[in-house]
Amino acid sequence: MALAQNAIRSITLEGVVQDSATGGSVPVTLHRKNAPLDLVAPHHILRRPMAPVLLESTPERPPSRLPPPGTSHLRCHAGEFIGDGQSSIVFAADKVELDGAPPDARSVPRLVVKIARSNRLAALARDAWFYDEMECLQGSSIARCYGWFEAELTSDQVVPAWSDHPAENPDDHDHVLDIDETIHPDQLQRTARRDVLSILVLERLGDKLQPGRHPKSLRKDVMDLYKDASHLGIAIDEDVRRHNILGAPHQEPCLPSLTSPFTNRTHAWRVVDFEFGVKINYSIGQFKVSYEGHVNRMFRDTQEEGAGSVMHIYADSDESGSD
Ligand SMILES: Nc1ncnc2c1ncn2[C@@H]1O[C@H](COP(=O)(O)OP(=O)(O)OP(=O)(O)O)[C@@H](O)[C@H]1O
Numbered sequence: 001m002a003l004a005q006n007a008i009r010s011i012t013l014e015g016v017v018q019d020s021a022t023g024g025s026v027p028v029t030l031h032r033k034n035a036p037l038d039l040v041a042p043h044h045i046l047r048r049p050m051a052p053v054l055l056e057s058t059p060e061r062p063p064s065r066l067p068p069p070g071t072s073h074l075r076c077h078a079g080e081f082i083g084d085g086q087s088s089i090v091f092a093a094d095k096v097e098l099d100g101a102p103p104d105a106r107s108v109p110r111l112v113v114k115i116a117r118s119n120r121l122a123a124l125a126r127d128a129w130f131y132d133e134m135e136c137l138q139g140s141s142i143a144r145c146y147g148w149f150e151a152e153l154t155s156d157q158v159v160p161a162w163s164d165h166p167a168e169n170p171d172d173h174d175h176v177l178d179i180d181e182t183i184h185p186d187q188l189q190r191t192a193r194r195d196v197l198s199i200l201v202l203e204r205l206g207d208k209l210q211p212g213r214h215p216k217s218l219r220k221d222v223m224d225l226y227k228d229a230s231h232l233g234i235a236i237d238e239d240v241r242r243h244n245i246l247g248a249p250h251q252e253p254c255l256p257s258l259t260s261p262f263t264n265r266t267h268a269w270r271v272v273d274f275e276f277g278v279k280i281n282y283s284i285g286q287f288k289v290s291y292e293g294h295v296n297r298m299f300r301d302t303q304e305e306g307a308g309s310v311m312h313i314y315a316d317s318d319e320s321g322s323d
Contacts, residue, residue, distance in 0.1 A: 007070030130274035206247025212306030230287030
């Protein structure tokens with residue numbers, strides 16, 4: 001049976017934290033955190049007469065279908081660097097052990113650890129909240145999330161990944177604080193901290209959507225991912241980028257894709273990265289207009305990017321003097 005997404009209570013993570021005096025690697029134990037239900041404030045746009053594109057209120061979070069929280073302990077090593085962004089650095093989880101033994105491949109898929117940059121704790125918390133909010137889409141439109149975990153670092157502990165993989169645009173301000181009208185007090189506290197190791201443990205997905213022209217069926221499949229989010233009142237349209245669209249897991253061990261509760265389809269793709277998401281009272285029709293615009297633009301850019309790289313290859317071969 002597949003491991004429930006709330007089965008893990010704590011994690012020992014190796015290969016991420018170093019002792020600043022000796023340079024030696026220090027295993028660190030992180031504990032599960034639960035994002036408060038009100039961490040993200042819903043956006044209520046006021047309905048005007050003749051404006052049927054808005055609902056009275058945002059949809060309620062569907063009740064969780066998970067069993068009572070488990071007490072398992074996961075041990076893993078941060079292995080291959082997979083990618084990074086403004087808020088985080090993602091590594092493959094290697095040498096995984098669950099409660100002291102290698103896990104059953106039918107139960108635990110390949111995993112990644114998404115590590116918050118030291119100044120992006122609020123962003124990762126927000127990402128975690130959206131994984132909870134979209135629990136019913138985990139395994140169909142989004143990755144399965146096995147939890148959000150944190151540990152306080154001592155003054156002699158450092159995280160080399162923070163400096164080895166610096167953000168492209170270093171900016172100390174965490175822009176997720178600018179999204180909602182009110183900021184949750186926990187988020188304000190998190191913004192002031194730089195001594196916390198905060199991670200999400202996620203199912204490992206496949207490769208990013210590649211530049212180039214994509215068939216209509218693929219474009220529809222990607223649009224359906226966003227349609228699923230609309231049913232939950234979630235707008236992630238500002239972050240519709242090919243870097244946030246990854247293939248469904250296919251390399252063993254992996255768990256089967258689930259059918260979407262809304263479109264009743266299994267998708268070949270998944271969306272990641274929700275920190276800039278908004279819960280909003282758009283109607284399904286309004287979401288459709290908004291997402292279609294963003295998704296169509298993304299595919300146009302993806303196609304141009306593909307054409308650009310072909311031109312680039314020609315330009316390079318011209319420069320090298322080859323006929
Ligand atoms: N579950 C996953 N499986 C495999 N790769 C992943 C997964 N989640 C993220 N990645 C990879 O890590 C990269 C960084 O992840 P992500 O975009 O979520 O980071 P971020 O820091 O939140 O981004 P942003 O710049 O938008 O703040 C992604 O582009 C993707 O390549």
